Amino acid sequence: MMKTGIKGLAGLAMAAGLMAGTVMSASDARAQETIKVGILHSLSGTMAISETTLKDVMLMLIEEQNKKGGLLGKQLEAVVVDPASDWPLFAERARELISVQEVSAVFGCWTSVSRKSVLPVFEELNSILFYPVQYEGEESQRNVFYTGAAPNQQAIPAVDYLMAEEGVERWVLAGTDYVYPRTTNRILEAYLKSKGVADEDIMINYTPFGHSDWQTIVSDIKSFGSAGKKTAVVSTINGDANVPFYLELGNQGVSATDIPVVAFSVGEEELAGLDTAPLVGHLAAWNYFMSVDTPENAQFIETWQAFIGDENRVTNDPMEAHYIGFNMWVKAVEKAGTTDTDAVIEAMIGVAVPNLTGGYSAMMPNHHITKPVLIGEIQADGQFDVVWETAGLEVAQEWSPYLEGSRDLIADWRKPLECGNFNVKTGTCGGGS
Amino acid sequence: MTNGCGPKFMRILRMALIAISFIAAPAAAGADPIDDALARFAGGSFDDTQAGIEALVATGHETAADVIGALGEGNLLFRQTDRAVFYRGPDGVLREARSGEPSDLAPATLQSVRVNNRVRRAVQGAMGGLTLMSPDPARRLSAANATFRSRDPASLPLLETAIAQESVPRIRTVLVEARAALILPLSAAPLEERLAAAEVLAARGDQAAMVALRSVPTDAPEELRAAADSAIATIERRQTYIAVGQNIAFGISLGSVLLLAAIGLAITFGVMGVINMAHGEMVMIGAYTTYVVQQVIRAYAPGLFDASLLIAIPSAFIVAGAIGIAIERGIIRWLYGRPLETLLATWGLSLVLQQAVRSIFGPTNKQVGTPSFMQGSVEIFGIGMTLNRVSIVLFALTVFILLLVILHRTALGLQVRAVTQNRRMAGSMGIRTGRVDALTFGLGSGIAGIAGVALTQIDNVSPNLGQGYIIDSFLVVVFGGVGSLWGTLIAAMSIGVANKLLEPYAGAVLGKIILLVVVILFIQKRPRGLFAQKGRAVEA
Numbered sequence: 001m002m003k004t005g006i007k008g009l010a011g012l013a014m015a016a017g018l019m020a021g022t023v024m025s026a027s028d029a030r031a032q033e034t035i036k037v038g039i040l041h042s043l044s045g046t047m048a049i050s051e052t053t054l055k056d057v058m059l060m061l062i063e064e065q066n067k068k069g070g071l072l073g074k075q076l077e078a079v080v081v082d083p084a085s086d087w088p089l090f091a092e093r094a095r096e097l098i099s100v101q102e103v104s105a106v107f108g109c110w111t112s113v114s115r116k117s118v119l120p121v122f123e124e125l126n127s128i129l130f131y132p133v134q135y136e137g138e139e140s141q142r143n144v145f146y147t148g149a150a151p152n153q154q155a156i157p158a159v160d161y162l163m164a165e166e167g168v169e170r171w172v173l174a175g176t177d178y179v180y181p182r183t184t185n186r187i188l189e190a191y192l193k194s195k196g197v198a199d200e201d202i203m204i205n206y207t208p209f210g211h212s213d214w215q216t217i218v219s220d221i222k223s224f225g226s227a228g229k230k231t232a233v234v235s236t237i238n239g240d241a242n243v244p245f246y247l248e249l250g251n252q253g254v255s256a257t258d259i260p261v262v263a264f265s266v267g268e269e270e271l272a273g274l275d276t277a278p279l280v281g282h283l284a285a286w287n288y289f290m291s292v293d294t295p296e297n298a299q300f301i302e303t304w305q306a307f308i309g310d311e312n313r314v315t316n317d318p319m320e321a322h323y324i325g326f327n328m329w330v331k332a333v334e335k336a337g338t339t340d341t342d343a344v345i346e347a348m349i350g351v352a353v354p355n356l357t358g359g360y361s362a363m364m365p366n367h368h369i370t371k372p373v374l375i376g377e378i379q380a381d382g383q384f385d386v387v388w389e390t391a392g393l394e395v396a397q398e399w400s401p402y403l404e405g406s407r408d409l410i411a412d413w414r415k416p417l418e419c420g421n422f423n424v425k426t427g428t429c430g431g432g433s
Numbered sequence: 434m435t436n437g438c439g440p441k442f443m444r445i446l447r448m449a450l451i452a453i454s455f456i457a458a459p460a461a462a463g464a465d466p467i468d469d470a471l472a473r474f475a476g477g478s479f480d481d482t483q484a485g486i487e488a489l490v491a492t493g494h495e496t497a498a499d500v501i502g503a504l505g506e507g508n509l510l511f512r513q514t515d516r517a518v519f520y521r522g523p524d525g526v527l528r529e530a531r532s533g534e535p536s537d538l539a540p541a542t543l544q545s546v547r548v549n550n551r552v553r554r555a556v557q558g559a560m561g562g563l564t565l566m567s568p569d570p571a572r573r574l575s576a577a578n579a580t581f582r583s584r585d586p587a588s589l590p591l592l593e594t595a596i597a598q599e600s601v602p603r604i605r606t607v608l609v610e611a612r613a614a615l616i617l618p619l620s621a622a623p624l625e626e627r628l629a630a631a632e633v634l635a636a637r638g639d640q641a642a643m644v645a646l647r648s649v650p651t652d653a654p655e656e657l658r659a660a661a662d663s664a665i666a667t668i669e670r671r672q673t674y675i676a677v678g679q680n681i682a683f684g685i686s687l688g689s690v691l692l693l694a695a696i697g698l699a700i701t702f703g704v705m706g707v708i709n710m711a712h713g714e715m716v717m718i719g720a721y722t723t724y725v726v727q728q729v730i731r732a733y734a735p736g737l738f739d740a741s742l743l744i745a746i747p748s749a750f751i752v753a754g755a756i757g758i759a760i761e762r763g764i765i766r767w768l769y770g771r772p773l774e775t776l777l778a779t780w781g782l783s784l785v786l787q788q789a790v791r792s793i794f795g796p797t798n799k800q801v802g803t804p805s806f807m808q809g810s811v812e813i814f815g816i817g818m819t820l821n822r823v824s825i826v827l828f829a830l831t832v833f834i835l836l837l838v839i840l841h842r843t844a845l846g847l848q849v850r851a852v853t854q855n856r857r858m859a860g861s862m863g864i865r866t867g868r869v870d871a872l873t874f875g876l877g878s879g880i881a882g883i884a885g886v887a888l889t890q891i892d893n894v895s896p897n898l899g900q901g902y903i904i905d906s907f908l909v910v911v912f913g914g915v916g917s918l919w920g921t922l923i924a925a926m927s928i929g930v931a932n933k934l935l936e937p938y939a940g941a942v943l944g945k946i947i948l949l950v951v952v953i954l955f956i957q958k959r960p961r962g963l964f965a966q967k968g969r970a971v972e973a
Binding site: 043044045046047049052053165166168178205207208210211212213215216217219220222223226227228234241243244247248251252253256257258260269270273274275281377379380385387 | 479507547548549553640641643644647672679690787791795796797798799800802808809812890891892893894896897900901937940941942947
């Protein structure tokens with residue numbers, strides 16, 4: 001019994017080896033034949049709900065690339081670690097990926113605090129991180145490529161849309177209490193005031209992570225919206241708190257025709273746990289929706305659903321960001337002819353790859369990418385219907401022009417500047433006001 | 434008819450005829466306004482669609498209400514090739530928009546007309562006007578409410594007719610209020626009518642009335658502005674009282690959620706003294722049981738869907754209770770009297786259970802549907818509460834009373850109390866203490882499971898569900914006094930109400946912190962909580 005078990009195992013391993021198309025003569029020889037790619041997403045804990053999907057999409061992209069013959073004639077090998085939604089653990093796992101596993105690049109992180117926690121590690125060990133989530137900006141780092149949206153690629157166009165299309169004059173900025181919503185709301189508040197919105201027409205509200213009792217806040221929003229001016233809610237509420245928030249909106253009868261809610265952290269994945277019939281018409285701003293009708297997207301969805309083995313699984317914006325980021329990295333490595341960090345970082349700038357919305361996204365000198373901005377309305381089937389999109393691609397403003405202290409900063413990682421926070425007023429690198 | 438007033442009269446008559454012809458659907462030859470209006474829907478832009486709604490309402494065509502209603506539901510379709518428009522009525526039959534005749538076209542050849550919020554608002558306004566005369570009182574009432582909300586001056590003549598015809602007092606009141614909201618900002622209307630309108634709105638006295646009263650333009654006569662301002666002030670005063678009542682209602686609702694989450698713990702921790710960190714996971718397992726029950730019902734007996742939660746309650750009790758008994762027999766019974774080890778073991782267990790659920794069901798949220806009787810909200814004296822919350826309050830109190838009865842009126846309850854008060858003496862009286870321990874722990878876990886059923890209606894069904902409630906649960910049990918069920922009830926309710934009264938002033942984050950500090954200070958002063966147990970049992 002035992003013997004056949006071992007034999008079976010050996011057979012399996014052999015079959016796997018043949019399938020992967022590599023000949024395993026010795027383990028160290030094999031290590032030289034693959035290029036390792038690190039995946040740093042939480043597979044347990046609070047963030048597992050969002051990040052597990054990103055781990056899966058990376059595995060799919062790597063598998064697809066290997067089917068095409070790998071990279072530089074070598075096969076790619078995914079190294080998955082679980083930082084368990086624990087921010088300091090992100091730094092430890094990143095260190096392990098870079099120094100022990102010797103990966104060529106890392107794709108990972110979701111929350112801003114996890115990104116901030118790994119930044120010093122990537123800087124010290126000189127490696128590359130691809131960060132796929134929309135974030136608050138105010139950062140540009142040599143070792144990081146930001147494939148999610150900066151505030152001007154998501155928040156500002158959404159507010160513009162509400163002003164122009166829905167005639168909104170009164171604003172509720174509701175968010176979860178941490179760095180991304182606080183910075184985004186600071187930018188939005190400054191932006192709204194620059195557009196002539198009065199102080200008393202802005203209500204700002206923060207709630208803890210995982211807040212589940214929204215009765216008071218939704219009723220406050222209702223009464224704030226009854227002042228006679230058209231009111232909208234700009235929501236930077238993150239993660240699990242969204243479902244009870246939308247449930248309460250639906251139950252208290254706040255319909256999108258009265259008070260529309262535009263969300264920056266609610267995508268197809270979050271809606272999957274909800275009955276969206278009472279939410280029809282509420283909005284979200286992203287750079288990608290699953291409902292976008294392009295051949296690239298149809299192909300991507302088909303591959304994804306086949307890979308995951310579930311034809312009901314949805315796709316979302318951060319998945320597209322990884323798709324773009326991974327293809328950019330592949331292209332840059334091919335261009336540089338090596339996976340050496342410095343060469344790849346240099347080769348990345350200017351690389352352009354197709355995105356899933358029918359255009360090309362390019363890596364800019366500020367290590368952010370160009371993206372179209374789409375505004376979608378929630379439909380009864382849990383998908384979004386795109387009601388508005390930018391005419392072309394938006395270039396990211398990593399340093400917001402609406403904030404004191406960041407107004408004069410630019411990031412340009414090309415030679416000779418090579419600086420993430422160059423102050424154009426003082427002419428020095430290192431930010432500083 | 435004399436010649437003297439002829440020309441003027443004729444002009445009025447002509448205008449009236451035009452107006453009627455717009456309402457009464459003319460079958461004009463040549464360029465047909467109905468076809469024109471319908472063709473707009475195939476225009477592709479939201480502006481076209483909105484113009485189409487207005488044009489179609491103006492024609493007063495017999496299918497106008499059905500077509501516009503279908504548009505609001507996303508059931509208006511058009512053919513790309515010739516811009517012919519079709520709609521799917523409430524009966525699900527595809528019909529030709531112009532004639533209302535059923536059509537046998539394949540839906541695949543059609544595209545649906547896209548809708549955004551602006552178009553939806555136009556649909557609401559139009560439907561209000563089109564269904565004001567509907568024979569169905571419910572439709573008339575919702576039409577009256579829609580007209581009140583849309584405040585479209587164009588619907589004034591229609592509203593007057595509707596008021597004259599309306600026989601149901603409740604609908605009539607809304608219609609009169611809707612008319613008042615329209616007339617108030619209208620500078621062409623006579624002053625006394627506008628003043629009367631302000632009074633009507635003041636009598637309505639809710640937030641919507643306040644919105645309407647604020648629409649008085651700044652250049653309106655002094656008298657009217659004063660009337661509107663005083664009406665707004667009256668309503669605002671009333672609203673502050675209502676706000677307090679509303680916050681207390683929200684607090685009771687939050688308190689009952691806390692009670693549900695904590696009441697199982699009141700048994701395992703309060704009565705048995707086991708620090709059970711996996712309590713939240715029992716709640717989570719109850720929620721997942723509800724999900725599974727609903728999936729089964731959806732697949733095999735869709736007709737029973739409204740009863741799915743009722744079926745889930747005993748299922749969740751059995752599943753969570755059985756797991757609880759297994760935990761007690763397998764782990765906790767070896768650790769009695771060693772609180773630190775119990776804490777660590779159950780903490781580890783909670784992580785294992787979370788990850789197990791994550792592996793089986795996946796990390797994403799699961800959707801648990803709401804039965805139709807729990808959707809929507811009720812309003813009493815201006816204090817609104819959603820029906821799902823009302824159900825949870827009632828459910829929590831029922832569970833509490835049942836538990837009280839079990840502990841104080843049954844043989845098991847007597848044995849439980851005997852064992853927890855003096856284990857050795859209970860044992861020597863012939864009570865099988867091990868069995869009682871297992872059953873008590875099972876009871877506590879089972880109750881946590883049914884709390885999970887209720888929580889599916891207000892929270893995420895995800896592997897992390899339980900984590901959010903474990904700290905609050907311990908807080909409630911300790912604050913109420915370990916071992917006292919009544920204490921748990923009072924503590925849950927007072928924490929809930931205090932939280933909701935603080936929230937409007939301090940915000941959700943700070944409110945929670947203040948409350949935590951207050952409870953900690955209270956425990957410093959009275960370590961045994963609100964309802965401290967007295968007597969020798971405490972020393973044991």
